[in-house]
Amino acid sequence: MAYISLDLPPGLYKNGTGRQARGRWYDANLIRFYEGTIRPVGGWRAKTDTTLTGKGRACLAWRDNELVVWVAVGTEQRLYVVTRSGYVYDITPSGYIPGFADASAAPGYGGGAYGSGDYGNYAGGSPPVARGFGGGNYGAGVYSATPPDTASVQPATVWSLDTWGEDLVGCTPDDGVIYQWAPNTSVPAARLANAPSAAAVVVSDQRILMALGAGDVPRRVQWSDQDNNTVWAPAATNQAGSFDLQTAGRLLRGLRWRGAVLLLTDIDAHLATYTADVYVYGFHKIGDGCGAISAGCAASLGDFVVWMGDGAFYTYGGVIEKLACDVSDYLFGNLNRAQASKVSCFVNSAFSEVTWFYPSAASTEIDSYVTWNYREKHWTVGTLARLSGIDRGPMTYPLLAGADGYVYEHEVGFSYPGSANPYLESGPFEFGAMPFLPGAPPIAGQGDLVMYARQLLPDDKTAGDVSVTFKTKFYPDGPETSFGPYAVSQSTDVRFSGRQLRLRYDGVNSDDWRVGSPRLDVVAGGRR
Numbered sequence: 001m002a003y004i005s006l007d008l009p010p011g012l013y014k015n016g017t018g019r020q021a022r023g024r025w026y027d028a029n030l031i032r033f034y035e036g037t038i039r040p041v042g043g044w045r046a047k048t049d050t051t052l053t054g055k056g057r058a059c060l061a062w063r064d065n066e067l068v069v070w071v072a073v074g075t076e077q078r079l080y081v082v083t084r085s086g087y088v089y090d091i092t093p094s095g096y097i098p099g100f101a102d103a104s105a106a107p108g109y110g111g112g113a114y115g116s117g118d119y120g121n122y123a124g125g126s127p128p129v130a131r132g133f134g135g136g137n138y139g140a141g142v143y144s145a146t147p148p149d150t151a152s153v154q155p156a157t158v159w160s161l162d163t164w165g166e167d168l169v170g171c172t173p174d175d176g177v178i179y180q181w182a183p184n185t186s187v188p189a190a191r192l193a194n195a196p197s198a199a200a201v202v203v204s205d206q207r208i209l210m211a212l213g214a215g216d217v218p219r220r221v222q223w224s225d226q227d228n229n230t231v232w233a234p235a236a237t238n239q240a241g242s243f244d245l246q247t248a249g250r251l252l253r254g255l256r257w258r259g260a261v262l263l264l265t266d267i268d269a270h271l272a273t274y275t276a277d278v279y280v281y282g283f284h285k286i287g288d289g290c291g292a293i294s295a296g297c298a299a300s301l302g303d304f305v306v307w308m309g310d311g312a313f314y315t316y317g318g319v320i321e322k323l324a325c326d327v328s329d330y331l332f333g334n335l336n337r338a339q340a341s342k343v344s345c346f347v348n349s350a351f352s353e354v355t356w357f358y359p360s361a362a363s364t365e366i367d368s369y370v371t372w373n374y375r376e377k378h379w380t381v382g383t384l385a386r387l388s389g390i391d392r393g394p395m396t397y398p399l400l401a402g403a404d405g406y407v408y409e410h411e412v413g414f415s416y417p418g419s420a421n422p423y424l425e426s427g428p429f430e431f432g433a434m435p436f437l438p439g440a441p442p443i444a445g446q447g448d449l450v451m452y453a454r455q456l457l458p459d460d461k462t463a464g465d466v467s468v469t470f471k472t473k474f475y476p477d478g479p480e481t482s483f484g485p486y487a488v489s490q491s492t493d494v495r496f497s498g499r500q501l502r503l504r505y506d507g508v509n510s511d512d513w514r515v516g517s518p519r520l521d522v523v524a525g526g527r528r
Helices: 328-333 337-342
Strands: 002-005 025-029 031-034 037-040 044-046 058-063 069-074 079-083 088-090 104-106 152-154 160-164 167-171 179-181 200-203 209-212 220-223 241-244 251-257 260-265 268-274 281-288 298-300 305-308 313-316 320-323 344-348 353-358 368-373 378-383 386-390 399-402 407-410 423-426 451-457 466-473 481-487 492-498 500-507 519-524
Touching: 025 378, 031 368, 031 378, 058 160, 058 167, 058 386, 058 399, 069 167, 079 179, 160 200, 167 200, 200 251, 209 251, 220 281, 241 281, 251 298, 251 305, 281 313, 298 344, 305 344, 353 386, 466 492, 481 492
Parallel strands: 344 386
Antiparallel strands: 002 519, 025 423, 031 037, 044 407, 058 069, 069 079, 079 088, 104 152, 160 167, 167 179, 200 209, 209 220, 220 241, 251 260, 260 268, 268 281, 298 305, 305 313, 313 320, 344 353, 353 368, 368 378, 386 399, 399 407, 423 500, 451 492, 451 519, 466 481, 466 500
């Protein structure tokens, strides 16, 4: 008789093949690893009674000077504020130009067949389609079977939101106008006087408003006077100014970090440092090839900033570092890159988690997520249709905007409307000839020995209504047989055998539960 601990390291490993996840967790949904236990994430409920028009790809929460809590949600169609009670007010500014719910790509020069239409055949009626040079039927044949990379991609619209004192400021890159809203639900947001056009905004710790991509120049940073966001013309008596970054990228996002502003383009990163001299700000490139994958993919956590790039994650806390990711193969192989501009980042500080929501390869809308625990340094994945979100901050619970138009409170109970119950699956354990050497993994070997399991024993951290199913194989490419489910919270007799074993935990009811380090009572068999 021997006891084998089923205590695997926290977090998932989904790089490489399934067999490379030996002795690790491999798949999950709505699961978190926290303080030595496995548990389900909290459930959710609708915060708003009405749906928003458009896709809420940006959220911001703050308190005004009267300590009233507001939540701004921007869609490609509208700008809203939501009260603590869940009431929705439309504060869309007059003249706002709606953006795009989805990303799209339009071919540039040479992006289509040369001679695919009639040259000069427009005869009135509906407006003609702009084709560009070579877009008409001027001769026959195909100009290029593999067109050059000159396509212009129209990203999905994402609002850039920040606060100026108790006021809300924001813009979208498609409309280009900076708006400001004072907390008064009877008055919509209005164009900020004298402000330049912008793709994004950020307010610095020095109370200076920065317009990114100002004046339709994708690399230009322009800023207002200190404490006066209606003064933008530089003068000897103010601190307004502008600077064009030395970059081939386009500015997507600005984030405050320790008195400075981190500026992310789609290909590199820069730091704007307040100097208080005649130049006001000093600008330094701090990283190449580490650009942001979207406007909403980054978060500042005080000591450091983290963001998703195209193929990797990055952190900045004085030096840019590539973040080791145990699920990067799965994530970037499962990402719909045509809709990558929708990727959004959400911080849940109560559990030290940063979550990125993204559209999977099988979807044009966000339907999946990947979560990094920045304190315990592990990863997990799952499916959930949330477009953007905010930490609880001044609210009671974290808020996330759903793809269905509702705003949801999360970490509320353990009910998952419209989603399957939480589950967690391991990679394979392989039984070997000497599995119990001190310091060895729970089950060592190369699958050359048959093991017979007789009893499942819980530990004192296991609680709640959760079941376990064991899945065995005798050969890696052989059939898999399932045994269970068995209750994990009590000792249970089991009978199964195999050379290779996987296990799966399932939440049985909409309730809280924990799994610590259960054990199996096993007997070693022969090699056949």
